[in-house]
Amino acid sequence: xxxxxxxxxxxxxxxxxxxxxxxxxxxxxxxxxxxxxxxxxxxxxxxxxxxxxxxxxxxxxxxxxxxxxxxxxxxxxxxxxxxxxxxxxxxxxxxxxxxxxxxxxxxxxxxx
Amino acid sequence: xxxxxxxxxxxxxxxxxxxxxxxxxxxxxxxxxxxxxxxxxxxxxxxxxxxxxxxxxxxxxxxxxxxxxxxxxxxxxxxxxxxxxxxxxxxxxxxxxxxxxxxxxxxxxxxxxxxxxxxxxxxxxxxxxxxxxxxxxxxxxxxxxxxxxxxxxxxxxxxxxxxxxxxxxxxxxxxxxxxxxxxxxxxxxxxxxxxxxxxxxxxxxxxxxxxxxxxxxxxxxxxxxxxxxxxxxxxxxxxxxxxxxxxxxxxxxxxxxxxxxxxxxxxxxxxxxxxxxxxxxxxxxxxxxxxxxxxxxxxxxxxxxxxxxxxxxxxxxxxxxxxxxxxxxxxxxxxxxxxxxxxxxxxxxxxxxxxxxxxxxxxxxxxxxxxxxxxxxxxxxxxxxxxxxxxxxxxxxxxxxxxxxxxxxxxxxxxxxxxxxxxxxxxxxxxxxxxxxxxxxxxxxxxxxxxxxxxxxxxxxxxxxxxxxxxxxxxxxxxxxxxxxxxxxxxxxx
Numbered sequence: 001x002x003x004x005x006x007x008x009x010x011x012x013x014x015x016x017x018x019x020x021x022x023x024x025x026x027x028x029x030x031x032x033x034x035x036x037x038x039x040x041x042x043x044x045x046x047x048x049x050x051x052x053x054x055x056x057x058x059x060x061x062x063x064x065x066x067x068x069x070x071x072x073x074x075x076x077x078x079x080x081x082x083x084x085x086x087x088x089x090x091x092x093x094x095x096x097x098x099x100x101x102x103x104x105x106x107x108x109x110x111x112x
Numbered sequence: 113x114x115x116x117x118x119x120x121x122x123x124x125x126x127x128x129x130x131x132x133x134x135x136x137x138x139x140x141x142x143x144x145x146x147x148x149x150x151x152x153x154x155x156x157x158x159x160x161x162x163x164x165x166x167x168x169x170x171x172x173x174x175x176x177x178x179x180x181x182x183x184x185x186x187x188x189x190x191x192x193x194x195x196x197x198x199x200x201x202x203x204x205x206x207x208x209x210x211x212x213x214x215x216x217x218x219x220x221x222x223x224x225x226x227x228x229x230x231x232x233x234x235x236x237x238x239x240x241x242x243x244x245x246x247x248x249x250x251x252x253x254x255x256x257x258x259x260x261x262x263x264x265x266x267x268x269x270x271x272x273x274x275x276x277x278x279x280x281x282x283x284x285x286x287x288x289x290x291x292x293x294x295x296x297x298x299x300x301x302x303x304x305x306x307x308x309x310x311x312x313x314x315x316x317x318x319x320x321x322x323x324x325x326x327x328x329x330x331x332x333x334x335x336x337x338x339x340x341x342x343x344x345x346x347x348x349x350x351x352x353x354x355x356x357x358x359x360x361x362x363x364x365x366x367x368x369x370x371x372x373x374x375x376x377x378x379x380x381x382x383x384x385x386x387x388x389x390x391x392x393x394x395x396x397x398x399x400x401x402x403x404x405x406x407x408x409x410x411x412x413x414x415x416x417x418x419x420x421x422x423x424x425x426x427x428x429x430x431x432x433x434x435x436x437x438x439x440x441x442x443x444x445x446x447x448x449x450x451x452x453x454x455x456x457x458x459x460x461x462x463x464x465x466x467x468x469x470x471x472x473x474x475x476x477x478x479x480x481x482x483x484x485x486x487x488x489x490x491x492x493x494x495x496x497x498x499x500x501x502x503x504x505x506x507x508x509x510x511x512x513x514x515x516x517x518x519x520x521x522x523x524x525x526x527x528x529x530x531x532x533x534x535x536x537x538x539x540x541x542x543x544x545x546x547x548x549x550x551x552x553x554x555x556x557x558x559x560x561x562x563x564x565x566x567x568x569x570x571x572x573x574x575x576x577x578x579x580x581x582x583x584x585x586x587x588x589x590x591x592x593x594x595x596x597x598x599x600x601x602x603x604x605x606x
Contacts, residue, residue, distance in 0.1 A: 020280065025272075032279050039286045046294035069293065072242055076286050079249045083279055086256060090275065093260075094268035106269050 005045040012038030025091045025101040032087065036080040043069050043076065116162065117171040117186040119155045120194045120233040123148065124201075128226030136218050138209070145205045145222045152229070153198040160191040164585065168602045170239070178604050179303040185239035185603060188589045189439065193236045193366060196443050199571065200358050200450045201229050203564035204351050210560040211351045211457050216261050224261070228254035228355060235363045239603055241292065242299040244367065245285050248331070252278050255360060258352045259344065267347045274344035281330040288323045295320065302603035305375045305596055313378035321376035321383055325368060332364025334424060335393040338417050342401060345413040350457020353409065357416050358450035362442060365423045369438065372427060374596045380430055387428030392522040394421030399529035406468040408459065408537055412452050415492065415533065418526045419445045425519050426507050434510025436590035440583075441503030444491075444575060448500065451488050451568045458561040459485065459541065468537060473546025480562055482542040484569060489538060491572050493531035499576030502583070 012034050019031030047069030055067035095101035127148035134140050163169060168187040172178060186194075204225065212221060231251025238244050259271040293299055295316060296307040308317055326337075333341040341361070345353050368387075376383060398417025405411060419441070426438025460466045462478050475482040494500030504527065511520040575582060592598055 020276075028276065032276065032283075035280065035283050036286075039283045039290070042287050043290040043293075046290040068299070069290070072286075072289070072293075072299075075242070075246060079246070080279075080283070082253065083249075083256075083275070083282075086253075087272075087275055087279070090256075090260065090268065090272060093263070094272050097263075097265055097268055106272070108266065108269055 001049045002045055005041060005049065009038045009041040009045065012041065023103045025095055025103065025106075028103070029084065029087050029091055033080075033084055036076075036084070040073050040076055040080075043073050114162075114169050115171065116155070116159055117169040117184045117237060118173070120152065120159065120198070121184075121230050121237065123152050123155060124226040124230040124233065127152075128223045128230065131226065132220060132223045135220050135223065138214070138217055141217075141222050142205075142209055145208075145225070146202075148226070149198065149201045149205050149229075153195070153202055156191070156195040156198040156233075159186055160188075160195045163188055163191040168599075170603055170605075179298055179300045182243050183239040183300065183302075183603055184237045185599070186237055187599060187602070188585075188592055189366075189370075190236040192439075192443065192589065193362075193446075194233050196446045197229060197232050197236070197359060199568070200355070200446060201225075203450060203454070203568050204355055206564040206567075207354075207454055207457075207561055208351045210558075211461070212349055213262070216349060219261065220257065221261060224254045224257040225355070227251075228258065228359070230254075232359045232363055236366060239301050240299055241289055241301055241304065241371075245282070245289060248285070248363070249282060251360065251363065252282070255356060258355070259348050261352065262349060264347070270344045270347045273340055277330065277340045281327050284323065285327040288320060288327060291320050291323070300603070301370070301374060302600045306600055306604070308375055309378065313376060317376070318379050318382060321372070321379070322386075324371055324376075325383070325386075328364045328367045328371070329390070330364075332361050332368060332420050332424075333394075333417055334390055334420055335397050335417075338394065338398070338420075341416065342410055342413045345416070346407065346409045350409075350453055350460065353413070354450045354453035354457070357413065357453050358446045361416055361420055362446050365420060365442060368424070369427055369435075369442075369593070373430075373435070373593045374599060377430075377596065384428045384430045387424050388516055388519050391421045391425035391428055392519050394418065394424060395522050395526035399526045399533065402533035403529060403536075407466050408468055408471075408541070409453075409456050409466050411468075411533055411537060412449075412456050415452070415530060416449060418530060419449070421526070422504065422507060422523060425523060426510065428519070429507075429510045429514050429516055431510050431514060432587075432590050432594050433506055433513065435593055436583075436586050437503050437506030437508075437510055439589055439593070440499075440506060440586050444499040444503050444572065447568055447572045447575070448488060448492050451565055451572060452492065454561070454565045454568070455481070455485055455488060458558060458565065461561070462556065462558065463541070468540050471541035472544035473542070475542040476546055478558070481558070482538070484562070484565060485542065486538055487573070488569055489531070489534040491569075491576065492534060494527050495531075497577050497579070499572055499579070502576055502579045 016031045016034030019027045047066040050065050053063045053065045055065045171184040173182045231247050234247035296304050298304050330337045345356050395418040402411050402414035422441050423438045426434040463471050491498040494504045508520050
């Protein structure tokens with residue numbers, strides 16, 4: 001199971017980076033979202049995937065799920081959700097004001 | 113145990129929320145911001161004094177014992193940096209009203225500012241790697257707000273790139289933490305350090321260390337990851353640039369210093385030698401950038417990069433003298449970069465342009481600005497007896513002791529380059545023909561801009577002239593940093 005998840009995370013990273021390297025702004029935003037999904041799946045996988053075991057820390061319980069990666073993921077999801085929504089608004093604004101969503105034309109060396 | 117350690121994070125955080133309620137009442141907001149930053153400064157000074165007297169504060173949040181809960185550690189290093197942050201905060205708040213337009217100030221400048229300070233303080237104080245990521249995000253979110261403040265064409269264009277590079281490196285940070293967690297089973301820095309020490313940092317851990325370095329190097333603008341910095345630090349308002357230049361890259365440098373002295377200090381020949389070579393390139397390319405442009409603000413932005421190189425050099429050499437040099441340089445650079453960005457903001461405000469070719473003879477109209485700029489040039493370039501000199505002296509002394517001749521040479525040459533790039537602004541802008549510039553009949557009143565700059569500059573000069581006085585405490589911090597057992601023991605209390 002861990003292997004499959006790792007491969008999935010790898011595919012997400014791959015497609016994410018491919019999209020990040022595009023010229024169109026919206027594709028780049030989607031790329032960041034894919035990369036962050038890959039990162040989140042990596043965290044989940046790194047905490048070992050178990051089925052049907054509760055996150056309990058008491059003596060005598062042998063089989064338990066590690067709760068920490070889930071807590072980390074939750075934090076990370078919230079953060080990347082916030083950043084992505086900000087990025088979408090900003091990308092919209094930037095393309096409206098600069099009259100283009102092509103990163104090649106957004107290079108620029110003028111500082112107003 | 114004391115709750116004092118959480119105040120540098122909680123105070124600005126609360127202040128940022130409160131000030132959002134009356135963001136359109138500028139007079140009230142300004143007074144409130146000033147009072148809040150002064151209180152914040154007082155608290156941080158108190159923490160520094162207490163920590164120097166009684167040893168580190170370790171605060172276990174929610175009373176969860178150390179390796180399980182999140183810890184905040186106010187040790188001598190982080191207390192010093194938090195205090196420096198607070199000083200810069202006070203200066204920025206005094207400077208802001210004059211520099212920002214009314215609409216920029218109204219649209220939550222003070223909220224973002226306080227959240228930025230809160231995030232930076234948190235990043236300095238936390239003793240938990242994942243929590244470090246969270247505070248990185250807090251300060252980055254605030255900086256995203258600050259960098260687009262003003263809604264200009266170039267601003268939107270550059271902030272987009274700034275957010276993208278930071279978002280990507282943050283995601284790598286999360287992934288790296290996941291890897292580290294799967295290997296050592298903890299995100300607590302002290303416990304991770306202990307466990308990495310037990311297995312003597314085998315192959316996979318060194319890989320993780322380099323990945324972590326990549327993340328921090330992106331934030332700190334180390335060669336070859338500095339390309340995002342110059343443009344995005346040039347486009348926002350002067351006071352925002354000052355905050356970025358003084359605080360953000362330094363958080364990255366601090367994180368490198370912390371992780372590679374505390375956790376990953378077992379493979380010095382591999383990791384730290386890499387730092388030395390990267391430091392050489394960082395210094396040289398930064399200086400070349402600074403010499404390549406006529407935009408005064410861009411020159412200052414490029415000057416951040418060689419400074420990062422100097423600090424990285426100290427971490428790479430990894431002796432007590434060199435680390436002391438790095439820490440000294442870190443504090444010196446935080447203050448002087450704030451001074452320079454604020455000064456350049458005042459100069460652009462006075463001259464009405466940021467193009468060096470269109471300036472000239474400003475010394476006749478603004479003598480105070482001119483001499484302040486000259487003095488800060490000397491401080492930055494490291495002319496004795498100013499503070500840049502002391503830091504560089506320690507770094508070069510450490511380098512010579514370890515016979516790292518190449519990096520010492522690069523440091524000396526790039527210092528000359530820094531001096532040249534700065535004095536060029538002085539010669540062309542302040543001397544030269546006054547006719548090419550249109551100075552308005554009524555000179556704008558600059559006193560509110562000059563005061564905070566003067567304050568910081570005085571502090572910077574004192575830091576250099578009174579080196580005899582400060583050096584023992586810097587040396588003891590370096591000693592502390594080089595002996596990570598003290599940190600581990602104070603957190604895990606074994």
